[in-house]
Amino acid sequence: MKIALIGYGKMGKAIETIALAKGHSISHRIGSQNPELLEKASLSTADVAIEFSTPETAFPHILQCFEANVPVVCGSTGWLDHLPQVKALCLEKHQAFLYASNFSIGVNIFFELNQRLAELMAHQHQYDVHLEEIHHTQKKDAPSGTAISLADQILAKLARKKTWINEARAGADLLQIVSKREDPTPGTHTVTYTSDIDDITITHTAHSRQGFAAGAVVAAEWLQGKKGIFTMKDVLDL
Template sequence: MKIALIGYGKMGKAIEAIAVAKGHEIVHRIDQESTHLLEKAELSKADVAIEFTGPETAYNNILKCFAANVPVVVGSTGWLEHLSTVKSLCLEQHQAFLYASNFSVGVNIFFEVNKRLAELMASQPQYGVKMEEIHHTQKKDAPSGTAITLAEQVMEKVLRKKEWINEEEGTAEQLSIVSKRIDPAPGTHSITYTSAIDDITITHTAHSREGFASGAVVAAEWILGKKGVFGMKDVLSL
């Protein structure tokens, strides 16, 4: 498989190491600051593109992949105001697009655990719920895309929560997400349900970027030959 890496920071380099170890070839590398130079001719050499840049550049990078007729796996977060547009364009143009707020197999299993716990807690109004996420200081968006996914899953089941806020405390209808930036933490996410009697907490802690990078490569392998809009739930058959 020939891969174009759009975003060649720490994550891009971790993806490269895993991809090469699996026998894949990196045919194009471009760092986040240079993506305005990304050309159709270069992208077209790849079987798939993996995009890990940031909220400022992700949307345009995706459109360039569509124009080059190259399937794109996207891990950038903070750009989701454009997600519905991207999905529509993908389907209209018969392209392939896979987005995940987190590519880790463990995190995607954690998503399913979170949904089930929220379902159980929906009928227990004596419990409040709050979240915490910890990442390294170079992470630009807060809360993380993973935290937003977890919060949206909670609110789908726990209907007394109407919106999330990125603050320590909120109203009874708000789900508080506390974001901390501490080096060298690659990512920790916790959801806590609290009552006067007890607390219930579920936590996922990443030990390195390897889980994210490995999952991105698996997603790139999976999307080859497909058309449409996908997520890690499709890849992992969850």
């Protein structure tokens, strides 16, 4: 499989290492210094693109992949205002698109635990809930895409919470996300339900980028040859 890496930072290089070890080849290494490689005639030689760039560039990168008829696995966060448009264009142009806020297999199992716990807490009004996420200081978006996914899952199950906020503000109907930036921290996400009697906490702690990178390669392998819109739930059959 020939992979175009769109975004060749620390994550792109971690993906490259795993992909090469699995016998794949890298057709493109596209970073901020060589965006011209995204031209249709060049990118179309790839079997799949893995996109880990910035909130500002992810959307146009995805569109360029569609134009080049290349399936795209996207892990960039902070651009999701454009997601409905991407989904519509994917279907219109008969392309393949897979987005995940986090490709780690462990995190995606954590998502399933988070949803189930929120279901169990739906009628336990004595518990409040909040989230905390910790990442390295170079992470550009806050809260993280993973934290937003966790929050959206909770909001879907707890009618008493109306929206999430990323600031210290009181309100029984608000779901607070506390974002911290520390080094070195690949990523920790914690969901805590608290009452006067006890606390219930679930936590996922990443030890390195390897879990995210390995999951992205697995997703790219799975997406090849498919058409439509997918998530890691499809890849992992969750």
